[in-house]
Amino acid sequence: MSKISNTLTMLRxxxxxxxxxxxxxxxKLEVSKRMITVYKEELEKCGIYIDTIRGKYxxxxxxxxxxxxxxxxxxxxxxxxSIIDKLDEKEKGKIxxxxxxxxxxxxxxxxxxxxxxxxxQDLQDKYLIISKAIxxxxxxxxxxxxxxxxxxxxxxxxxxDFIYVTGFSINENDIKTLNLSEIKDLNKQIHKEQ
Numbered sequence: 001m002s003k004i005s006n007t008l009t010m011l012r013x014x015x016x017x018x019x020x021x022x023x024x025x026x027x028k029l030e031v032s033k034r035m036i037t038v039y040k041e042e043l044e045k046c047g048i049y050i051d052t053i054r055g056k057y058x059x060x061x062x063x064x065x066x067x068x069x070x071x072x073x074x075x076x077x078x079x080x081x082s083i084i085d086k087l088d089e090k091e092k093g094k095i096x097x098x099x100x101x102x103x104x105x106x107x108x109x110x111x112x113x114x115x116x117x118x119x120x121q122d123l124q125d126k127y128l129i130i131s132k133a134i135x136x137x138x139x140x141x142x143x144x145x146x147x148x149x150x151x152x153x154x155x156x157x158x159x160x161d162f163i164y165v166t167g168f169s170i171n172e173n174d175i176k177t178l179n180l181s182e183i184k185d186l187n188k189q190i191h192k193e194q
Contacts (some may be wrong), residue, residue: 002166005157007039014062021059072123126186130165141187144178
């Protein structure tokens with residue numbers, strides 16, 4: 001899984017209110033203990049603070065639920081993306097990682113509040129098509145927020161009742177994380193990555 005996926009998975013585990021040792025989190029996410037510390041630091045950069053309990057029986061605890069405290073939404077992320085399009089490649093590289101962090105926090109918090117209607121059969125069909133594309137490293141064509149996308153999917157992420165797909169958006173020359181239920185007109189004809 002990607003760094004962002006693992007970070008959000010760790011947050012989901014900690015949201016239960018249960019204390020997890022760094023070793024337990026490391027085993028659940030199949031990463032080193034050092035990466036667990038990195039994920040905690042990434043969450044803190046987004047304003048999500050995890051409590052640390054010191055000592056032999058210590059670990060991480062998160063007792064606040066959904067305190068993402070976000071004052072921006074999808075339109076703000078789109079505005080930032082349009083600004084990035086005007087930057088040169090060197091400048092884009094510096095800001096794209098930060099934008100992906102912002103995008104992930106917006107996606108995961110906003111989707112919970114928007115009461116997205118889910119067609120389970122449609123979701124299952126899309127999941128199967130995208131799974132095949134991930135396995136074969138193939139390109140997909142679809143619409144997302146009414147914009148056509150050429151997309152090479154890398155992985156799925158699960159949060160609450162939502163499934164997300166992370167991949168490379170060819171149109172935007174950037175890594176994107178998209179809510180599977182909002183992908184429309186998914187082209188079943190998959191094109192091989194070049």
